[in-house]
Amino acid sequence: MKITSLTVAALCSSLCAFSQTLQSVTDNGNYTTKNVWIGMAPAGGVGENTLNIGGKIKLLGAADAYTTGADGNQPTIYRSGVPTMAYPFNVYDNLILQAGVQGKDILFVTGSTPKERLVVKSDGNVGIGTASPIAPLDIATSTNTFGLKIGDAAKSNIRIAGTADSAEGYGLIQTFTNGTTAGGNLVLQRDGSGKVGIGLPQPRYVLHTVAYNNSGAAAALLWGQQYGVMIGVESTSSNYYALNVASSVSPLGSGVTNEGAKSLLCVRADGNVGIGTLNPGTYKLAVEGTVGARRIKVTQQTSWADFVFHENYQLPSLQELEAYIQQHKHLPDVPTAKEVQENGIDIGNMNTTLLQKVEELTLYIIQLNKKNEALEKRVAEMEKQKN
Numbered sequence: 301m302k303i304t305s306l307t308v309a310a311l312c313s314s315l316c317a318f319s320q321t322l323q324s325v326t327d328n329g330n331y332t333t334k335n336v337w338i339g340m341a342p343a344g345g346v347g348e349n350t351l352n353i354g355g356k357i358k359l360l361g362a363a364d365a366y367t368t369g370a371d372g373n374q375p376t377i378y379r380s381g382v383p384t385m386a387y388p389f390n391v392y393d394n395l396i397l398q399a400g401v402q403g404k405d406i407l408f409v410t411g412s413t414p415k416e417r418l419v420v421k422s423d424g425n426v427g428i429g430t431a432s433p434i435a436p437l438d439i440a441t442s443t444n445t446f447g448l449k450i451g452d453a454a455k456s457n458i459r460i461a462g463t464a465d466s467a468e469g470y471g472l473i474q475t476f477t478n479g480t481t482a483g484g485n486l487v488l489q490r491d492g493s494g495k496v497g498i499g500l501p502q503p504r505y506v507l508h509t510v511a512y513n514n515s516g517a518a519a520a521l522l523w524g525q526q527y528g529v530m531i532g533v534e535s536t537s538s539n540y541y542a543l544n545v546a547s548s549v550s551p552l553g554s555g556v557t558n559e560g561a562k563s564l565l566c567v568r569a570d571g572n573v574g575i576g577t578l579n580p581g582t583y584k585l586a587v588e589g590t591v592g593a594r595r596i597k598v599t600q601q602t603s604w605a606d607f608v609f610h611e612n613y614q615l616p617s618l619q620e621l622e623a624y625i626q627q628h629k630h631l632p633d634v635p636t637a638k639e640v641q642e643n644g645i646d647i648g649n650m651n652t653t654l655l656q657k658v659e660e661l662t663l664y665i666i667q668l669n670k671k672n673e674a675l676e677k678r679v680a681e682m683e684k685q686k687n
Contacts, residue, residue: 359395372401446474454478472501500551510551533569540569544578600648608659615663631657 340354427433451457497503
């Protein structure tokens with residue numbers, strides 16, 4: 301009977317032990333340095349001082365303020381519970397991850413060799429791939445890979461990449477079709493020059509665009525409902541150009557032949573324009589070649605040739621004109637062949653000069669006609685007297 305009594309007493313003691321609540325265990329401030337298992341049986345391979353949960357954790361308490369003071373020095377997970385804009389949300393049941401208030405961060409660590417993958421700094425900056433983000437969102441990559449992809453992985457998407465570990469190079473924004481087929485790209489140079497490239501990986505100019513296989517379509521369209529394109533330079537010197545349209549140009553801007561690029565149209569900084577030439581000289585428009593036009597209107601400041609018909613105009617005699625031609629081999633006021641070859645002609649002035657000669661010729665004809673009429677009259681009178 302003694303043995304039986306002890307067995308029953310031990311059984312009662314065991315039942316009483318397992319009927320204790322967590323509250324009764326913690327009332328006396330109990331603690332443990334061992335593992336605690338909730339919702340699952342103990343398993344091996346787990347370090348000491350670990351809370352092991354084989355199910356869900358539900359936060360049923362509702363905090364009405366962020367954790368501050370000495371208690372805020374420790375990282376805290378809790379649930380918000382005040383439905384006002386005053387703190388910090390306007391609905392219940394929001395999960396809050398709060399780092400220590402003493403300038404601490406929230407880290408997300410993954411990998412077989414644990415490594416920080418994402419950090420939320422105490423100043424609010426978020427870093428992916430970096431522990432020291434310098435912007436509200438800082439994505440760092442250690443290779444020339446895309447750090448950000450937006451879109452459908454199997455269809456169209458856009459990706460953004462930098463270069464490896466602060467090496468000089470290029471930033472890249474590139475579109476992809478069918479998930480992996482590279483499309484157009486926008487390149488931003490990282491070497492401090494500020495160069496931007498569209499359609500090529502290494503721009504040589506501040507804005508460098510390249511379009512391949514664009515038969516039937518322009519490489520660029522700059523359209524404005526009220527204003528189109530403005531191209532400007534600071535200088536007004538003839539040594540600089542505001543615009544140069546050329547052919548025989550490679551995608552990198554050099555000539556495709558040994559002769560180099562061929563200028564089709566240029567606008568110099570002094571306002572002079574060249575067609576087929578990069579050197580318009582002192583002309584506002586210089587054309588290397590033939591100009592075809594249905595009409596050309598010349599407005600000039602010099603006087604027209606009507607002065608020939610004024611009463612005080614001194615018309616050279618035919619004898620004087622003959623002597624001049626015999627000596628100079630050209631008409632008065634008309635440039636020589638050598639002068640035209642060296643200097644060209646001014647169309648407005650030349651037309652005035654030619655008209656002057658036509659009007660002088662008209663006066664000569666009138667004079668000769670008067671003499672002819674006088675001779676005819678005299679001959680008629682002589683014949684009349686003879687008969």
